[in-house]
Amino acid sequence: MLCGAALAVVLLLLALPVVAILVDTAPAALWASLRTRESLTALGISFAGAGTAVALVVLLGTPAAYLLATTRFPGRTAVVTLLELPMVLPPAVAGIGLLAAFGPQGLFGGPLADAGISLPFTFAAVVIALAFVAGPFHLRQAHSAFAALDPALLDAARTSGARESGVFLRVAVPLAAGGLGAGATLTFARALGEFGATLMFAGSLAAVTRTASLEVYARFGTDFPGALALSAVLVAVSAALLLVARIMLGRPEGLRAAG
């Protein structure tokens, strides 16, 4: 009874804002404001940025997570913690960190400038910010998927003649596919919602770095219905992505591992 009441309150608190976004938007108004060039451009930047970030994260993060999950070395826990840190950092701190690393005055600013590269306020900066903030979701999911593999299967592949690359690509990756897919999906979802780090590191330049969530923020003072409509799209896409991640994991409680 008590738990039922608690669930009702939780549902109200968590679901009400989401429902409000969807209810507050008349379908016709939503359609109209979505068809504006600004909205479509912002959505395009969001999807392209999140997609590129996910591709980078999957390509680099999957082998990294495999190594972390299947080898023991001193300081491994420290490395894992460090890699998961961006997930819980305040977005503003993440943004400052990125500027301190890759900004003009940052640690890598000099070398980058020498190479003629200036990252802040470019699309590349959007991708870096999204990968930085959302990447840990994939790392973490991939790590637990690889750690759950039966080592006997990896050994069987080795004694059957597979190289370490073959063990990874032909055995570990296919067997962990559900967790990897869920990790990539959650990363994409988190990247779509990213706001603070993108704003600080990439700015909010219309048609260059202004993602959908930045567009929502830019509009809410002047065009509340427009902001609502864009928000509704983000809600729908995020809900679909969460559902996909859940299905990929094949067990409802699996999402817990993703934090």
Added chain:
Amino acid sequence: MLRVDVRVERHALALDVALEVGPGEIVVISGPSGAGKSTIVRAIAGLLRPTAGTVRCGERTWFAPAGPGRRAVDLRPRDRRIGLVVQEGALLPHLSAWRNVAFAIDGLPRAERRAASIDRLDRLGLAARVDAKPAQLSGGERQRVALARALARRPAALVLDEPFSALDAATRSRAIDAVAAAVRDQRLPTVIVSHDAGDAERLGARTLALRDGRLGAPEPVQSSKDGA
């Protein structure tokens, strides 16, 4: 000829084992669980690095420490050409039976790999099961697929870790016969780890008991004839 002479010190385990197995000979290693039987298997297969010692097979050295005038040798599992079958088979669950066997075959074009794999399975009476996934196979079938995969490598030695323990009596005796036939035909030095003395009897194998980290003659105990 497989010659193993290794020391392994890991955690609470201290092994010092010496073992020679001739072509076509089967040696059964028995001993209580936790004695380190699987550790010996892993050391032979190259899945675990011994603290000291040598592992040789035929003319080839699989493992040897550096010595005066020679470099250390520690071949990767894939370079040892060992046929390994572990308990429950460790078949790759995402691959069908024939693809599990094909996994171990290199140097053949893709199309021929399927035919060669099916041939291997056919020889173990599994012609009808080539497209089944491991989850659809019975325990005995899985074990035979694992044996087919191990033999498909054209191994220089065969090592089986508790290969029969998950099987019922009838399946078990068929699996034992399949192993005995393969060892005889290919003249493979073969090591079988088993906690059941009945297996050794049925295979006509020499038995060594692992006790206190060393291999020795087995204690004369009553063995169960049927091995079930």
